[in-house]
Amino acid sequence: MSDYQVVQSKSPVFYNRYERKSELQHQTHYCSGCGHGIAHKLVAEALSDMGLQDRTIFVSPVGCSVFAYYYFDVGNVQAAHGRTPAVATALKRARPESIVIAYQGDGDLAAIGTAEILHAANRGEKFTVFFVNNAIYGMTGGQMAPTTLVGQTSTTTPWGRRPSNEGFPLHMAELIATLEAPVYVERVALCDNKNIMRARKAVRKAIELQRDGVGFSFVEILSPCPTIWKMTPNEARQWVADKMVPVFPVSVFRDRKPPAIENGGPRQISVIELLGLGEFSPAVEEPVAPRSGRRNLTIKIAGFGGQGVLLLGQVLAEIGLREGLEVSWLPSYGPEMRSGSAHCHVCLSTEPVGSPLVEHPDVLMAMNEISLRKFAPQVVSGGVVIYNRDALPADFAVRQVRVSCVPASELADQLGAAKAANMVMLGALIELTHVLPREQALAVLETTLHDGALLEIDRRAIDAGIDFVRKAAVPAA
Amino acid sequence: MAAVPDRGYVTIDTEECKGCGLCLEACPPRCLEFEPELNAYGVRPARYLGRGCTGCGICFYACPEPGAITVYRVAPPPKSAGTATGEASHAPAL
Ligand SMILES: Cc1ncc(C[n+]2csc(CCOP(=O)(O)OP(=O)(O)O)c2C)c(N)n1
Ligand code: SF4
Ligand code: SF4
Numbered sequence: 001m002s003d004y005q006v007v008q009s010k011s012p013v014f015y016n017r018y019e020r021k022s023e024l025q026h027q028t029h030y031c032s033g034c035g036h037g038i039a040h041k042l043v044a045e046a047l048s049d050m051g052l053q054d055r056t057i058f059v060s061p062v063g064c065s066v067f068a069y070y071y072f073d074v075g076n077v078q079a080a081h082g083r084t085p086a087v088a089t090a091l092k093r094a095r096p097e098s099i100v101i102a103y104q105g106d107g108d109l110a111a112i113g114t115a116e117i118l119h120a121a122n123r124g125e126k127f128t129v130f131f132v133n134n135a136i137y138g139m140t141g142g143q144m145a146p147t148t149l150v151g152q153t154s155t156t157t158p159w160g161r162r163p164s165n166e167g168f169p170l171h172m173a174e175l176i177a178t179l180e181a182p183v184y185v186e187r188v189a190l191c192d193n194k195n196i197m198r199a200r201k202a203v204r205k206a207i208e209l210q211r212d213g214v215g216f217s218f219v220e221i222l223s224p225c226p227t228i229w230k231m232t233p234n235e236a237r238q239w240v241a242d243k244m245v246p247v248f249p250v251s252v253f254r255d256r257k258p259p260a261i262e263n264g265g266p267r268q269i270s271v272i273e274l275l276g277l278g279e280f281s282p283a284v285e286e287p288v289a290p291r292s293g294r295r296n297l298t299i300k301i302a303g304f305g306g307q308g309v310l311l312l313g314q315v316l317a318e319i320g321l322r323e324g325l326e327v328s329w330l331p332s333y334g335p336e337m338r339s340g341s342a343h344c345h346v347c348l349s350t351e352p353v354g355s356p357l358v359e360h361p362d363v364l365m366a367m368n369e370i371s372l373r374k375f376a377p378q379v380v381s382g383g384v385v386i387y388n389r390d391a392l393p394a395d396f397a398v399r400q401v402r403v404s405c406v407p408a409s410e411l412a413d414q415l416g417a418a419k420a421a422n423m424v425m426l427g428a429l430i431e432l433t434h435v436l437p438r439e440q441a442l443a444v445l446e447t448t449l450h451d452g453a454l455l456e457i458d459r460r461a462i463d464a465g466i467d468f469v470r471k472a473a474v475p476a477a
Numbered sequence: 478m479a480a481v482p483d484r485g486y487v488t489i490d491t492e493e494c495k496g497c498g499l500c501l502e503a504c505p506p507r508c509l510e511f512e513p514e515l516n517a518y519g520v521r522p523a524r525y526l527g528r529g530c531t532g533c534g535i536c537f538y539a540c541p542e543p544g545a546i547t548v549y550r551v552a553p554p555p556k557s558a559g560t561a562t563g564e565a566s567h568a569p570a571l
Contacts, residue, residue, distance in 0.1 A: 003552040003563045008537035026493050027542060032520070033497035037541025044543065070542065193503055193569070200568060226497075233497040254505045310489030 011044035013053050014378065018070045029067055033233020035099035035190045035223025036065050042196075042203040044072065049204075050211060056099040057091050059084045063105035064138040070138075080133060082113020084144040085129065086118035092127045096268070099210055100127035107137040110146040110170050117172070121216050124258060125182030128206045129218045131172060134225035135244060142228040148249055169247060173220040177253035183215035185254040189222035195250065215258040222248055269471065294348050295325060295381065297435050298358045301425075302343035302375055303367025303388070308422035312365070313344035318444045319436045320348040324410055328356035341370065348435060365425050365431065367408075369393060375441075376401070386428050404432055411464045420461035427465020438462060485532020485550040487525050496520030500546060503539035506531060518550040533569045 017025040030037050045283040047053050056074040060066055062081035069076035077097070081086040088102040103119075109117050109131050117129065136154055144154040144161060147169050151160040161169075172185040182310035183205055188199035199221060206217035222244045224236035231239060299316065303309045313329050320327040331344040345358035363384045375395065376385050381400035390407040408424035430438050442459060449455045491512065500523050501509045508529035511521040523545075532550030540546050 004486065004549040005552045006547060007485075007532060007550045008546070008548040009536045010547075014543045026490075026544075027495065029539060029564075032495035032541075033499055034541055037543070038538065041538070041541070041543055193505075193535050194538065197568060200538065233499050234502050237499065310551075 009369055010306060011041065011048050013044035013048045013056075013073055014071050015073045016041075018072050021069065026443060030064065031225075031227040033086075033224060033226040033236060034064070034127060035134060035221070035225070036132060038190050038196065039066075039103075039199075039203075039221050040068065040071060042132060042200050043103075043207075046198070046204040046207045047074070047099070050207065052099045052207070052211060053372055054342075056101060057095070058103065059088045059091065061102075061104040061108040062139075063108045065132065066139070070102060075180050082108050083116055084108065084109070084113065085116040085125070087125045087126045088129075089123070092125055095212075096126070100205065101207075102127055102129045104127055104129065104131055105138065106131070106133045106142075106145045106147040106172075107140075110172050114146075114170075118176070118179075121176045121182050121218065121264045122179045124183075124216045126210060126213060126215055127438060128210045128218075129216075130203070130206075131218065132223045133172070133218045133244075133248065134167075134223045134228075136225055138225050138228055140322075147172070147248075149243060152243075153220065164170060171248065173218065173248075173253050174455065178220050180259050181216055182218060183256060183258050184209050184217040184256055185220075185251075186218075186252045187222065187248060187250050189235050189245050189248075189250050190224060191245065193221065193463045194239075198250070220248070222250070223346050242332065259317035280349065295323075295348065295350045295435055297346075297363060298361045298435060299346040299348070299365065299429075300347065300358050300361040300375055300378070301365040302344060302365070302371030303341070305342045307367045307439040308419060309342045309367060310344050312422040312426060315345045315441070315444055315448070316346045316429075316436070317346070318448075319440045320346075322444065323436065325349060326351060326353050328353040330356040330358075343371065343375070363429065365429065367421070367425070372396070375385045384432055386425060402432075404428060404472070406465060406468055406472075408465065412461055415457060415460050415464065417457045417461065420457050423458045423461035423466040427467075428469050429465075430464045431469040432464070438466065480549070481528070481533075483528060483530050485530040485548060487530055487549065488547045489523050489538060490517075490545050490547075491516050491522040491524070493542050494560065495542060495545075496522055497541065498523070499539045499541070500536035504536050505533065506508035509536060517529070535569045 028037055053074055058072045058074050058076050060068040060078045061084045076088055084104050086101045088100045094098040133147050135147045136145050137150055142154050143156045148154055148161050149169055150163055153160050173185050175180055177185045186202045189195045202219045206219050209217045222240050224240050226233045226236035229236050258298045272466055301309050301313050304381045310331050315331040317327040326349045328347045332343045347353045360378050360380045362380055364375050364379050365386045368390045374388050379385055379401045383401045385401050385403045387405050388408045392403050407429040408421040411424045412418050412421040430436055445455055445458050494552045506529045508526045510522050510526055512524045518521050534548045536550050
């Protein structure tokens, strides 16, 4: 009996089980016969053979491969539609030692993201792009892509693509190879065994070039989409060979050393140094011993535009940061932006913040009645509502929360600065929750406001908020 | 009368396989087929005929699923184990 050994099996770069729908955790979400799976396998194999798994950041696009992060056990970021090269640029510049893989479809790369890919390539960013060209928008159900063939039908070209109306297919590999900076540009096709092996080599080479710090590498992968093409998987593979390859020839379009550039790249310096924040770094870096009591707080601040709602959120986050807390600030641009209302979410925590979205805040700071009515029911039981009036509306009640009515706008008016109402609210928050100290709030304002008079007004506004809450806490005789 | 043992064999995870049939067509010695029974998702997964595999690994690269196919090959004699190129995996030579 012979001894056998495993020669090909699931790459360790893939997760064992995929954290997706519970009944489908051992297979991908791709359609039967889809080329994305093959492309994924080639990338995974190359990363594991080169020992790069722990250094890799994979940027998934919008498109059928949006969920690549379910599969690749590497660092993962998912970018907005077409923006993968921009995100990859940031990642690679911030972490030059990482292997950054930008993975994009043809709708993503060649339509909405044309600008991003061309400029990243032109700058010679040192990451690798895998461009999966299936001549169609897959995820959205088969609209024409810039790479759709002449005569090919799609939901948006039901009579076939006509150059007179929709232009000609875009040849991205050729286009990118006209630029100075890219070091490696190849097109491959997942259409038969031989070509899949050629694709395998191209994928490895592109990643190797990045590993060696050479420059921008780009591999276009012609890929079957049997579902949208309405073919069997084997027919679709054949269609790549018969119809796509004649239009998109498989070839190496660029393979050369990067052009010599005088005067190297930009100097690498830390963000703190770059922003000239040297003097703050102790406060940021040395964790402050936790003060007594609770330090975790989620806050929603809501009102009309111009009431300083977003700014107040930023100030809160900055105070938290200097207190050594983990913080997040998320402005909300919901449809209600149109009515001129604004709100933001702030998290202050001793633990890393999982999601910056605050659905059920501990504290609601409602700058107007509409915000009060809208958001007060979301506050957690035992939470706090700070309302910018001296009393709640007569017909309004909230249960199981502490309501503090602080006429912040009125108090700010009395100080002669209507705009400081948000700072009165800040004072009220400081006094009601005892999570953030007044001194730190003043320190933040001192470094953000350069106008002494404004600073004095804000200081008085904060104190007015603190005083008001203190006095209100003393039961009337 | 002992038959010459095959150089390889494959196993297929019938619950990961989506029954696309790409491996059936890709396999040079044509030693894969569909199972007659549907799997839990309602597709006929691929299976090994039980003979004829050369361990070439081509079906592995034709298959879109990360772990549906595992390919086994006769272990090489000790002296030729490992390759000078440092390429860890055994790509079919095409
Ligand atoms: C900003 C934005 N515009 C449009 C969409 C809708 N959308 C989702 S996927 C997609 C096209 C994807 O096609 P492609 O990049 O070819 O990838 P495939 O699905 O074929 O792999 C579009 C237009 C979106 N999600 N975001
Ligand atoms: S729609 Fe096309 S590209 Fe998307 S998963 Fe299915 S076969 Fe793949
Ligand atoms: S190629 Fe993979 S998914 Fe398709 S039938 Fe063969 S084993 Fe199943």
